[in-house]
Amino acid sequence: MIKELVSELDTDTLMVLVNYIYFKGKWKISFDPQDTFESDFYLDEKRSVKVPMMKMKLLTARHFRDEELSCSVVELKYTGNASALLILPDQGRMQQVEDSLQPETLRKWRKTLIPSKIEELNLPKFSISSDYRLEDDVLPEMGIRKVFTEQADLSGITEAKQLSVSQVVHKAVLDVSETGTEAAAATGVIGGIRKAILPALSFNRSFLLVIYHTSSKSILFMAKVNNPK
Template identity: 35%
Template sequence: MKMGILLVLACASFLVPVSKAQDASLNITELTTKNMDFAMNLYRKISSYHDKNIFFSPLCISTAFATLSMGAEGLTREEIIKGLNLNLLERDGQPELIPELFQQLQGNITLNGELQLDQGTALFVRLDFEVEKTFGDQIKKFFNADIQNIDFANAKASKATINDYIKRMTGDRVMEAVSDIDPFTQLMLINTIFFQGKWELPFDPKHTENDRFHVDKYNLVQVPMMFREDKYYHASDNSLKVKVLRLPYEGDIAMLILLPNKGVDYTSIDDEISAEHFLGWVKQLKKTKLEVQVPKFKMDQSYAMHKILPHLGIASVFENTANLSGLSREQGLKVSEVLHKAVIEVDEKGTRAAAVTVTGMTGYSLPTSFVVNRPFFFFIYHEITNSLLFMGRVIDPTKM
């Protein structure tokens, strides 16, 4: 009988702004670019299932699987690294290079003490389960991971212990990430990310008023629309027919809003979103005085990644052919489930959330307003490293 490993990825974000720290190394830049393209590929796969709101943390997911890859061998490891879009970063004789890059990235992101970004990795294992010492040492070294023994046979108590851990690590934002536990579970790998930030240019609640949001050509909803007039960085991509707005947080984080032009279906943008375009948008941002209107919204999204990731090439780790011999000598290990849960709340004070082709691009000349009153995309990223922490799309701000 195959023994299942359950991965739970819980993400909560509360956003923050930018001060310049030391330049990121080229290797970290390569890592963040590759992770960004992984995020776009994952977004497209998720979006193919429905036309609703989407929110997830690509950094949370890639960190969890980078951790798991250290216990994988052969085809299983190759699929994980390639699926994460990190295969081009591999170097012969340097098996620890990718984990080192994740470690350096985390250090660069948190270098500025103003930023609250907490990532956590924990391994909950069966009482008599033996983790390979090398694997245990490596995940402790690179991901500061905790390994805790737990009695999965006592499903109620183990579920409470794990959910309490996730709740604590995400600032009480992610609740009941694990709804039930199979008593035959061998191991659970938990990765959390928690980010809280305040707008550098906060919105005055007195100026927030209900206004129309065009879900599509035929449906309108009333939403609380925040308003502020100030100097903002923004741009226009004429080739894709989208506008871009940067909303900075206090620290080194910003939200980039991608708003399709009026009359442009957001689905026409899906296939064009890439790291190259994202970096191009950031490069072309120009500062000017602008009236900004952005809806308040909350989202609580959950995804069964074990059903999605095989479409990105990460398949054998979920099958009976999985090779996780670097994690444990126990026979028959495979990953049974990967649960990813992410929550976000955007209001006047800031954001709370618990995962270039420059042709045709110009800065706005003298726009007067940037009104986000139709479906849009958003990206929360670390500005110094261009690391994408969270991304999503809002079709209907009144839906969770």
């Protein structure tokens, strides 16, 4: 699924280190493909694209409405030891939610989620991929700088002298469909009882997706979906 992660190597390259993770999640309760319909996904206030929208009615899942950050959070479980958090900011509040997306925020959401019955959940079916060069901005901002310079010390893994890291490439693929997810996605659970029924929740605009290992609480994948196409 990850193709051409490294496409070109020059004559100065001495080694390539590759780390990968593959996740294939199966919904506990699959969406019915016959219920999938074409719908608008809003890129902004003026533009939209047509996408296949999956639908599940009378879904019971853990839900939390964060009034402070103006977003709705739904936890959808996979079979096995993984769950997904779907985070839908109110219109115009994506940046506010992104800026607040710290470990303590995720912990708060997980602790305050309560079983809720949702009248209808709509989630786009999509397959997207993105790749990033991390050596210019991301890693230096995290304090990782020396390894890219002449001061780099990689003697712990090689005897070669004057060796430094020239580039770091990250690529991720998400494939979300009715029956399950490859690389990353979401899940629906039916069960539990709650008196109040929440209105329909439609992920028809930019949203965030966090997939985590339920035992260790480690984040496996994190994504922002701006355009399912």
